[in-house]
Every structure is written in C-alpha cells, then in structure tokens.
Amino acid sequence: MAEIFMFLYSGGLELLCDSKKIHNVNVEQQNGEDKLIMKDLLSWVRTNLIKERPEMFMKGDTVRPGVLVLVNDCDWELSGQLSTTLEDKDVVVFISTLHGG
Amino acid sequence: MACNGDGCQSTCYKDEQPCSKPTESPNPSNNICIKCKLNDAVSGYGGVDDGRFCADCFRSNLFGKFRLAVTSNAMITPTDKVLVAFSGGPSSRVALQFVHDMQERAQKNFDASRDRSLPVFGVGVVFIDESAILSIPSGEMEEAVEVISSVVSSLAPPTKELHIVPIENVYSSDSSDGKEKLIKLVGSVSDPTGREDMLLYLRMLALQKVASEFGYNRLVLGSCVSRIASHVISATVKGQGYSLPADIQYVDARWEIPIVLPLRDCFAQEINMFCHLDGLKTFRLSTGPCSTINSLVSSFVALLQEENPSRESTIVRTAGKLIPFQFNRIPEIVDGKVPLATRRRQKRYNLKPNDSVSSESFCLLCNSPLDKSEIVDASNADNSRSSDIFYSACCSSCHFQILPSDSISMEQFYMDLPQSVLSRAKQANNGNLSLLR
Amino acid sequence: MEEEKKRQRGVRLCCLCNEQRASLKRPKTLEHICRDCFYRVFEDEIHDVILSNNLFSPGDRVAIGASGGKDSTVLAYVLSKLNKTHNYGLDLFLLSVDEGITGYRDDSLLTVHRNQIQYGLPLKVISYEELYGWTMDNIVKMIGLKNNCTFCGVFRRQALDRGAALLKVDKVVTGHNADDIAETVLLNILRGDIARLSRCTSIITGEDSPIPRCKPFKYTYEKEIVMYAYFKKLDYFSTECIYSPNAYRGFAREFIKDLERIRPRAILDIIQSGENFRISATTKMPEQGTCERCGYISSQKWCKACVLLDGLNRGLPKLGIGRSRGSIDGCKDRNEKNGGKSIESKQCGTLDF
Numbered sequence: 001m002a003e004i005f006m007f008l009y010s011g012g013l014e015l016l017c018d019s020k021k022i023h024n025v026n027v028e029q030q031n032g033e034d035k036l037i038m039k040d041l042l043s044w045v046r047t048n049l050i051k052e053r054p055e056m057f058m059k060g061d062t063v064r065p066g067v068l069v070l071v072n073d074c075d076w077e078l079s080g081q082l083s084t085t086l087e088d089k090d091v092v093v094f095i096s097t098l099h100g101g
Numbered sequence: 102m103a104c105n106g107d108g109c110q111s112t113c114y115k116d117e118q119p120c121s122k123p124t125e126s127p128n129p130s131n132n133i134c135i136k137c138k139l140n141d142a143v144s145g146y147g148g149v150d151d152g153r154f155c156a157d158c159f160r161s162n163l164f165g166k167f168r169l170a171v172t173s174n175a176m177i178t179p180t181d182k183v184l185v186a187f188s189g190g191p192s193s194r195v196a197l198q199f200v201h202d203m204q205e206r207a208q209k210n211f212d213a214s215r216d217r218s219l220p221v222f223g224v225g226v227v228f229i230d231e232s233a234i235l236s237i238p239s240g241e242m243e244e245a246v247e248v249i250s251s252v253v254s255s256l257a258p259p260t261k262e263l264h265i266v267p268i269e270n271v272y273s274s275d276s277s278d279g280k281e282k283l284i285k286l287v288g289s290v291s292d293p294t295g296r297e298d299m300l301l302y303l304r305m306l307a308l309q310k311v312a313s314e315f316g317y318n319r320l321v322l323g324s325c326v327s328r329i330a331s332h333v334i335s336a337t338v339k340g341q342g343y344s345l346p347a348d349i350q351y352v353d354a355r356w357e358i359p360i361v362l363p364l365r366d367c368f369a370q371e372i373n374m375f376c377h378l379d380g381l382k383t384f385r386l387s388t389g390p391c392s393t394i395n396s397l398v399s400s401f402v403a404l405l406q407e408e409n410p411s412r413e414s415t416i417v418r419t420a421g422k423l424i425p426f427q428f429n430r431i432p433e434i435v436d437g438k439v440p441l442a443t444r445r446r447q448k449r450y451n452l453k454p455n456d457s458v459s460s461e462s463f464c465l466l467c468n469s470p471l472d473k474s475e476i477v478d479a480s481n482a483d484n485s486r487s488s489d490i491f492y493s494a495c496c497s498s499c500h501f502q503i504l505p506s507d508s509i510s511m512e513q514f515y516m517d518l519p520q521s522v523l524s525r526a527k528q529a530n531n532g533n534l535s536l537l538r
Numbered sequence: 539m540e541e542e543k544k545r546q547r548g549v550r551l552c553c554l555c556n557e558q559r560a561s562l563k564r565p566k567t568l569e570h571i572c573r574d575c576f577y578r579v580f581e582d583e584i585h586d587v588i589l590s591n592n593l594f595s596p597g598d599r600v601a602i603g604a605s606g607g608k609d610s611t612v613l614a615y616v617l618s619k620l621n622k623t624h625n626y627g628l629d630l631f632l633l634s635v636d637e638g639i640t641g642y643r644d645d646s647l648l649t650v651h652r653n654q655i656q657y658g659l660p661l662k663v664i665s666y667e668e669l670y671g672w673t674m675d676n677i678v679k680m681i682g683l684k685n686n687c688t689f690c691g692v693f694r695r696q697a698l699d700r701g702a703a704l705l706k707v708d709k710v711v712t713g714h715n716a717d718d719i720a721e722t723v724l725l726n727i728l729r730g731d732i733a734r735l736s737r738c739t740s741i742i743t744g745e746d747s748p749i750p751r752c753k754p755f756k757y758t759y760e761k762e763i764v765m766y767a768y769f770k771k772l773d774y775f776s777t778e779c780i781y782s783p784n785a786y787r788g789f790a791r792e793f794i795k796d797l798e799r800i801r802p803r804a805i806l807d808i809i810q811s812g813e814n815f816r817i818s819a820t821t822k823m824p825e826q827g828t829c830e831r832c833g834y835i836s837s838q839k840w841c842k843a844c845v846l847l848d849g850l851n852r853g854l855p856k857l858g859i860g861r862s863r864g865s866i867d868g869c870k871d872r873n874e875k876n877g878g879k880s881i882e883s884k885q886c887g888t889l890d891f
Contacts, residue, residue, distance in 0.1 A: 064795075065792070065798060066791070066795035068761060068764055070768075073561065074559070074560070074562075075562035075563050078550065078560055078562065078570055095764055095768060097717075097764050097795075292801075294800075294801070334724070334727070337723065337727065337811040337812075338804050338808055339807055340806075340807030340808070342810065342811025342812060342813070342814040346816065392800060394797065394800065397800065401796075405728065405789060408789070412728065415728065415729065416727055419727045419732055420727065422818070423816050424816040424817070424818050498807075501803065
C-alpha cells in the first residue's frame with residue numbers, strides 16, 4: 001500500500017474526477033507483486049476515480065495520447081511509462097494537452 | 102508505394118469484410134434502379150450512389166470506371182502484354198476480372214473482324230509468395246496457391262500464364278543464399294513501419310523482375326481509392342510530400358515495366374460488393390498484428406470514411422491536384438507498328454509536359470523522386486565506401502525508417518541488397534559522373 | 539537522501555550537461571535532458587527560427603495574440619525574454635480578444651492581465667461588444683449552440699486585425715505550435731482545400747493583408763510548450779470553452795497524438811510534407827478586395843463578418859452559414875455528424891490560419 005499524490009492539470013481532466021484537481025490516493029499492488037507501478041495506479045484511477053467519459057483520460061491500459069505524465073516532476077517516458085515504480089508519497093502529475101490554447 | 106492489391110498487410114483495413122450483404126432499400130420509391138428503371142436497386146456499396154442501381158447497372162458502372170481509366174490513359178493497347186499482380190484480395194481480384202473481361206471482348210472483336218488488324222493483348226497473372234519474411238501459419242500458403250491456381254485456370258480463354266514467385270526471387274538465381282540474405286536484410290530494419298515499407302519495395306522489385314523476364318510491358322495493380330487515400334496520408338506522415346504525387350497517378354513509368362492503376366477511381370466497398378455479387382473468391386493471409394504508421398493511418402482513414410462517405414475521394418482529389426511527374430504517363434510510342442489511332446489517343450490524354458515535374462534523381466532504395474534538398478553532390482565522395490555513397494543517394498524517409506545509421510551496419514545492409522538494387526545504384530552513379538564531366 | 543532515491547530508480551543524467559538528472563525526453567530528438575538544458579535548447583531553437591526566417595526587424599512593433607492559454611503565454615514569456623537577451627529591439631504588446639463569454643473568457647483575461655504585469659508588456663483588449671455590438675453570450679442566446687463557433691471564429695480573426703491596427707503594430711505573432719500546423723496540413727487534405735494547403739505551412743502569412751502574422755512556434759512541439767510552462771510554473775489558463783466543450787475531441791488531433799506516440803518525428807515530417815507539396819501556381823487563389831461595408835479585406839462584396847453581423851442584426855442568423863468552406867465546414871461536420879465529434883480539434887480554440 002502506498003499513498004500517492006495525484007495532480008490533474010488542465011484540459012478538463014479534473015472534470016472527469018469529481019472536479020477535484022488534487023487527489024490523495026492509497027493504492028495497493030496488484031497480483032501480490034511487491035512493487036507498485038504506474039499501471040496499477042492507472043487501473044486504480046479507472047475503477048475508482050473516473051466518474052465519466054473514461055476515454056477522455058485513458059486509451060487501453062494507458063493514458064490517452066496527448067496526456068503528459070510526470071512522476072516526481074520527471075517525464076514518465078524517462079522512467080519506463082507504465083512500468084515506472086511508485087513509492088510512498090510520490091507525486092504523479094497528469095497534464096492534458098488536448099484543449100484550446 | 103503502390104502495391105499489389107489488398108493482400109499486403111500494411112495498408113489494409115484491419116476488419117475489412119470481403120462481403121457486404123446487399124440489402125433491400127427500405128424506401129419503396131427508391132428501390133428501382135435509377136438507370137435501367139427495371140430492376141430492384143441494391144445497396145451496400147457505399148458512396149453517394151449507394152442504393153441507386155440494380156446489380157447489373159452497378160456492375161456495368163464499375164466496369165465503366167475501369168474501362169475509362171484504361172482507355173483515357175492508354176494503359177492497355179492491342180499489342181501489349183499485361184501482367185496482373187494478384188494478392189488474393191478483393192481489389193486485385195476485381196482488377197484481374199476486369200482485365201479478363203476486356204481481353205475477352207477484344208478476342209470477340211478480333212474473331213469477328215475481317216482483316217484482323219488489331220491483335221488481342223496478352224494477360225498474365227503473378228502472385229508473390231512472401232512466406233520467407235512473413236510469419237504465415239503453415240498450410241495457409243498452400244491453400245492460397247491452390248485458390249489462385251483455380252481462379253486463374255477457371256477464367257475463359259485466352260489462357261493466362263500464372264507466375265507464382267517467392268519473394269526471395271529478387272536475388273539472382275545463381276546465388277543460393279538469397280533467402281538467407283533477404284531475411285537478414287529485412288531483419289536489420291528496426292523500425293516496424295520501415296520494415297513494412299521495405300517489404301513493399303522488395304515486392305515491387307519481385308514484380309518487376311517477373312514482368313521483365315517474361316516479356317510483359319505493363320504491370321496492373323489493383324490499388325483502389327481507399328488504398329490510395331491511405332497512401333496519401335501515410336506518405337504525408339512520413340515526410341514524403343514531394344514524391345507523393347508520383348505514386349498516385351494512373352500511370353507510373355519510372356519502373357522498367359510501367360505500372361498502371363485502372364481501379365484508381367473505384368471504392369473498396371464497391372469492389373467488395375462486386376466480389377460478393379459475382380461470387381469472386383478472395384482470401385487474406387493472416388499475418389501477425391502490427392502497430393505501425395501504416396496501420397494507424399488505415400484505421401484513421403477508415404474512421405473518417407465512416408463519418409463521411411466521400412472522405413476518401415476528397416483525399417485522393419486533393420492529392421490529385423499536386424503536380425505529377427514526367428514519368429506519370431505511358432512513354433510516347435515511336436513504334437510504327439502501333440496503330441495511329443492508338444498513338445493519337447494517347448497523345449490527347451497524356452499530360453502536357455509543362456504541367457509535370459521533371460526529376461532525374463531517385464532514391465536508390467524506394468525509387469521515389471528526390472527533392473532538391475535530398476540530392477547530394479557525390480563528386481567528392483570518390484574515396485568513400487560504395488555503401489556510404491549508396492546511403493547518401495537515398496531519400497530522407499528511407500534514412501530515417503529503413504537504413505542503418507552507423508557505417509558498419511550500413512555496409513552489411515548494402516552487401517545484403519539484391520543485385521537489381523545495386524546495379525540501379527551503379528547506373529545512377531555513372532549517370533551522375535557523366536553529368537559532371 | 540532524495541538524490542539517492544532518484545538514482546536508485548534508474549533515471550539517467552542529462553545527455554547534454556551530464557550533470558543534472560534528466561527531466562524529460564525531447565520528442566524532436568529523443569534526448570533525455572534536464573530542466574536547465576531544456577530551457578536553453580527550447581529558447582535557442584525559437585531564436586534560430588526567428589533569425590533564419592527573418593521574422594522581425596529591429597524597431598518592429600509586434601503584437602502577441604494572447605488568449606491566456608498555454609501557447610500564447612509561453613510565447614509572450616519566451617519572446618520578451620529573447621527580445622531582451624538578443625536585443626531584437628522589438629516593441630512587444632499583448633493583444634487579447636474578449637469574445638464576451640462569461641465564465642470562460644473573463645477568467646482567461648484575468649490571466650492575461652496578470653501576464654501584463656509579470657512580463658511588463660502593455661495589453662490591449664478588444665471586445666466583440668465594442669466592435670460588433672454583440673457578445674458571444676448574446677449570440678448564443680439568439681442562435682443556440684449550433685454554428686456558434688462559426689461566428690466566433692470569423693469575428694475573432696477580424697478583431698485581432700483591428701486590434702493590431704489600433705496598436706499600429708507591424709506584425710502579429712500567434713502561438714500556433716508544430717502539432718497545430720501538422721493538424722492543419724492534414725485537415726486541408728481531408729477537406730480538399732488545396733489553396734489553404736499551399737499556404738498553411740508558411741511561417742509568415744497574410745503578407746498581402748495590412749499586418750502579417752508569424753508563427754515562431756511552427757517547429758515547436760506542443761509537449762515541450764506544456765512542459766516549459768509547467769516547469770517554469772507559468773501562469774496560464776486551461777479550461778475548455780463553455781460553448782464548445784468537446785472541441786478538443788477532433789479526429790485529426792487524436793490521430794496526430796497517436797502518431798506522436800509511435801513516431802514523434804511524424805509531426806515535423808507532416809510539416810515538411812506540407813512545405814514540399816508541389817502545388818500548381820495556377821491553383822485558384824481567392825481574389826482579395828475590400829468589404830464595401832467595413833473596408834476589411836474580403837474576396838466578396840461584403841466580408842464574412844459583415845454578412846454574419848447583418849444576419850444577427852436582422853434577426854436572421856442563418857444568413858451566411860454554410861455557404862463557404864473552411865471553418866464553417868468544420869462546424870457543420872461537428873454538429874451534424876456523430877453528435878459532437880469532428881475531424882478538427884479547434885474550431886474555436888485559436889485563430890484561423
């Protein structure tokens with residue numbers, strides 16, 4: 001079990017999740033694995049947090065293309081995307097680019 | 102890149118249904134064919150005319166599009182010997198059928214004419230067996246070959262020669278390790294899209310080789326509107342905006358044997374409908390799933406087509422406004438044996454030279470015309486390796502998605518290339534040198 | 539302690555300075571770079587684009603089209619920074635259009651007002667109400683949610699020009715990024731608009747109109763703009779327009795993002811294709827004249843804004859809808875098909891090309 005701080009930035013992502021931008025969530029590892037990874041967090045978000053239109057946030061088991069993800073302020077493309085390991089008190093930021101600007 | 106019909110796994114709709122069921126139109130005032138006003142209209146072939154024609158009028162309409170493309174562009178003339186590339190998919194199946202119908206009519210006219218001055222053009226069929234590089238489930242290829250043989254042999258006379266050729270045939274027959282080299286060559290391309298495109302170029306080489314060896318002077322591909330629309334988008338996505346118009350015209354004579362696309366104005370849905378109505382047998386070899394630019398583009402175009410039934414033709418129409426190249430027409434016939442009428446007709450329909458781009462340099466790998474910025478001066482490359490010279494004479498798209506970037510792997514890649522590519526490279530080099538002198 | 543924790547997780551060092559922890563993967567080069575190096579290359583590249591395309595001359599008065607969104611906020615920040623560090627000698631202004639959309643534009647204008655102070659740039663706000671006598675709120679009240687983007691787009695384009703004329707600027711810069719331009723190339727192919735296709739990749743457009751527009755972000759990835767704004771904690775506004783809540787669901791934009799995932803370079807390749815398309819010079823370009831009513835450039839007797847405005851004022855808002863191509867097609871697509879999904883992402887979000 002790890003406590004993860006999630007920030008949903010811009011583009012209406014927060015509207016899909018109770019209109020809250022900041023979420024403190026407690027997520028458990030799946031299938032008895034000892035490490036928690038981003039994939040677990042996303043599937044948890046999908047089942048527990050997203051109230052409507054999940055396709056705005058997710059595509060398959062990952063985020064929809066155009067949503068940027070940062071783990072502890074680092075681009076998740078550097079840390080292995082879905083396989084990025086998460087630890088207690090980690091900060092995960094989602095930024096959607098799919099809106100006007 | 103044009104390729105042979107729907108059998109190529111790269112740019113086809115993933116869930117294409119070869120047969121869409123004709124359905125009775127629900128509106129009683131609409132279900133009489135608007136053309137003959139006799140028979141019930143059928144629907145399911147898409148486009149703006151969907152549900153307006155009966156089966157017979159639909160057939161003759163589709164054939165009409167084919168024939169117009171053939172005659173307007175002088176694709177097939179009586180003295181020609183044409184090779185139809187048949188993949189087993191609906192498009193190339195219909196292309197084969199139409200070429201056959203045309204030949205049959207020509208034969209009837211010939212038999213009926215008194216002086217027999219117009220000969221009947223010859224037709225052959227080619228199928229490229231790609232099992233050396235594609236993982237095709239065992240048994241499927243044997244089955245495919247059986248179907249193809251029965252299709253071709255069941256067509257009424259004149260008899261059509263059938264060539265079933267393995268893709269490794271691109272290597273000269275005297276080199277016993279062709280298949281090995283081929284596998285190594287394709288395997289060295291790391292980008293999945295690049296690998297798919299490489300396969301297309303190799304397939305074209307194989308087709309050209311068969312055509313050339315057996316004395317054909319035209320290669321017929323079944324590319325339809327839907328296929329061309331996807332090609333327009335994927336070429337754009339790969340940065341090939343300059344060379345794109347070369348690939349999408351009725352005629353592409355940059356190859357030794359000119360390629361013609363008589364189904365350029367027919368839609369995939371129409372073609373599927375035709376196969377269904379006439380019970381034409383088609384098949385699709387199952388190849389593994391792929392996540393490439395080509396497949397992404399195909400599903401994008403399919404989605405757009407669903408949203409708006411004229412989208413594909415709009416895409417092709419837009420790209421059709423780009424300036425084609427000099428080689429996008431059948432070369433002028435100087436042969437006095439060809440009837441004057443044919444020559445005159447060809448002249449009339451051919452592009453005016455000033456409307457088209459002349460280009461002398463082509464990518465040594467994919468044969469696409471090179472844009473000015475891609476042409477490098479090879480004059481100071483005298484002491485570099487031939488593989489490096491080869492590399493520098495390829496287009497930027499091939500650089501990115503196919504060719505290895507380090508010199509050593511490039512040398513290996515170069516060694517594994519088929520002889521025909523290498524000799525084209527040598528020719529091009531000599532050409533450059535003689536220009537410099 | 540903190541440092542160790544990151545190391546353990548295998549995050550590499552920046553491949554440019556080899557000192558700091560890499561913070562992002564550049565879509566353009568796939569390099570792993572740290573924040574500081576990112577700021578530097580990001581700004582340097584825009585500087586190079588400005589120089590190599592001769593976007594500005596010393597002494598130019600330049601208006602930055604500012605919506606308060608990410609692109610224009612980063613543009614204002616970077617441009618004022620480059621102007622100082624490289625002595626461009628530009629007089630920069632922020633120019634905003636107030637469409638009169640309560641709960642959306644009023645909020646984003648607050649952002650622009652803050653930017654004015656943060657970057658020390660004079661701000662001019664020009665409103666639909668003062669130009670046309672109508673706010674978007676009033677227009678929507680009259681015509682409903684169908685076609686409202688058409689009005690908004692046509693009015694905004696003209697409003698920006700009029701604002702620029704009032705500021706007496708030589709150039710207007712907009713925040714269109716590489717993703718936007720790639721999308722526009724595709725849209726013009728999909729719609730068969732060969733005239734726009736030939737123009738849409740130019741970095742300077744409207745040279746025939748009184749005030750040229752430039753796009754310094756033409757080669758800048760959206761991802762990098764968003765990352766820059768995020769890392770620099772720039773103050774920008776990011777809510778969807780309330781009158782077009784699903785505008786960002788465009789097919790073409792999604793396609794671009796899908797492409798970017800498997801091949802980031804595709805975005806630049808599309809732009810390159812757009813630049814290299816051989817389009818016959820005889821392709822008909824609309825003849826430009828001036829509107830008999832307001833004097834704005836127009837290929838017709840009246841400009842589009844005057845036609846729409848006339849319809850509104852006469853209580854016949856359908857006038858002028860659906861007769862021409864372009865953005866109007868887009869809205870038609872969106873509103874008539876599939877209940878809200880169109881091929882295009884920004885009928886209204888930004889300025890027309």
